Amino acid sequence: MSCYNVDFLGHKSLHKMAKPIQIRCLLVLMTVFFILAGCKSTDTRDPGALTVRDGRLTDLAGNPVQLRGMSTHGIAWFPQFAGTEAFSFVKKSGGNTVRIAMYTDTENGYLADPERNSQLVRQAVSEALELGLYVIIDWHILSDGNPMDHVTEAADFFRKTAGEYRREPHVLYEIANEPNGVGWDVITEYADKIIPVIRKENPAAVVIVGTPEYSSVLDNAMRKPLPYENILYAYHFYTGEKISYRELNKAVEEHFPVMVSEWGIGLDRDGTPAIEAGRSFASYLNGQELSWCAWSFCNKDESYSLLRPDCDKTESFTADDLSEVGRVYAEAMRGEP
Numbered sequence: 001m002s003c004y005n006v007d008f009l010g011h012k013s014l015h016k017m018a019k020p021i022q023i024r025c026l027l028v029l030m031t032v033f034f035i036l037a038g039c040k041s042t043d044t045r046d047p048g049a050l051t052v053r054d055g056r057l058t059d060l061a062g063n064p065v066q067l068r069g070m071s072t073h074g075i076a077w078f079p080q081f082a083g084t085e086a087f088s089f090v091k092k093s094g095g096n097t098v099r100i101a102m103y104t105d106t107e108n109g110y111l112a113d114p115e116r117n118s119q120l121v122r123q124a125v126s127e128a129l130e131l132g133l134y135v136i137i138d139w140h141i142l143s144d145g146n147p148m149d150h151v152t153e154a155a156d157f158f159r160k161t162a163g164e165y166r167r168e169p170h171v172l173y174e175i176a177n178e179p180n181g182v183g184w185d186v187i188t189e190y191a192d193k194i195i196p197v198i199r200k201e202n203p204a205a206v207v208i209v210g211t212p213e214y215s216s217v218l219d220n221a222m223r224k225p226l227p228y229e230n231i232l233y234a235y236h237f238y239t240g241e242k243i244s245y246r247e248l249n250k251a252v253e254e255h256f257p258v259m260v261s262e263w264g265i266g267l268d269r270d271g272t273p274a275i276e277a278g279r280s281f282a283s284y285l286n287g288q289e290l291s292w293c294a295w296s297f298c299n300k301d302e303s304y305s306l307l308r309p310d311c312d313k314t315e316s317f318t319a320d321d322l323s324e325v326g327r328v329y330a331e332a333m334r335g336e337p
């Protein structure tokens with residue numbers, strides 16, 4: 001594990017000192033070095049290209065990597081929160097990842113306006129990469145629960161997108177946000193058509209694959225995983241709306257490659273945000289070093305939003321602009337609690 005570096009070259013003219021002083025200085029430096037060698041890593045260097053090994057996301061040297069960050073809301077609706085200012089806040093909060101949610105079969109979504117949505121994705125990706133962040137490009141199916149409904153359009157989108165970023169190791173591809181109303185067999189059929197399209201352009205890209213029932217059921221994927229390398233399986237979870245994440249824990253215990261590509265804090269039965277359950281889930285994710293993105297960076301008047309609904313700022317965000325839920329997300333990006 002990387003720790004602080006001790007620069008021995010910064011100490012001048014040790015050879016001119018009296019021998020006892022020289023020995024004492026060297027002993028002090030060696031003591032400092034060994035103390036720091038055992039400390040918790042503060043290395044914030046960019047891990048670079050990612051891969052999936054033994055059920056974990058790692059760098060190319062095999063060191064575990066945890067992605068932590070925020071998902072945008074639909075970029076067609078909230079483009080003001082899908083650029084440099086928003087992404088800078090993620091980075092300052094300790095995050096290293098943003099997820100660009102491009103809705104598909106909705107008003108103003110990709111199918112209605114491919115050119116505008118593609119341009120919004122390109123701009124968001126460019127600005128995130130400028131900040132040194134990882135970027136997940138999310139084909140955000142929801143109302144169109146069967147991913148096969150628009151597989152031709154998805155293939156065309158990912159062919160162009162993966163081609164554009166073929167040399168960019170910081171880009172990951174989420175090919176189906178929340179399949180619903182279909183089983184793992186249909187998702188597998190879809191993945192078998194989309195993953196080769198991405199692989200042709202970028203053979204090593206990490207691909208995130210949605211799972212049944214709004215990416216909440218992993219067991220079928222665990223029994224019949226896809227025959228590709230560098231695959232993560234999506235799991236989504238909202239506190240207050242779901243109680244148990246037993247399937248996720250089982251996947252972790254069995255070294256199944258999973259990413260919580262979307263989670264948030266919903267409402268408890270009393271109508272208030274499930275804050276403590278949210279903190280507990282965030283603690284679990286960080287404790288397991290599971291990669292995650294929280295939903296979502298916007299000021300929409302719903303419990304999941306990072307910003308307060310009365311926050312009309314689009315830059316220079318501070319802690320005062322965050323909702324109660326948003327403060328939990330910021331804590332989690334810092335690695336707390």
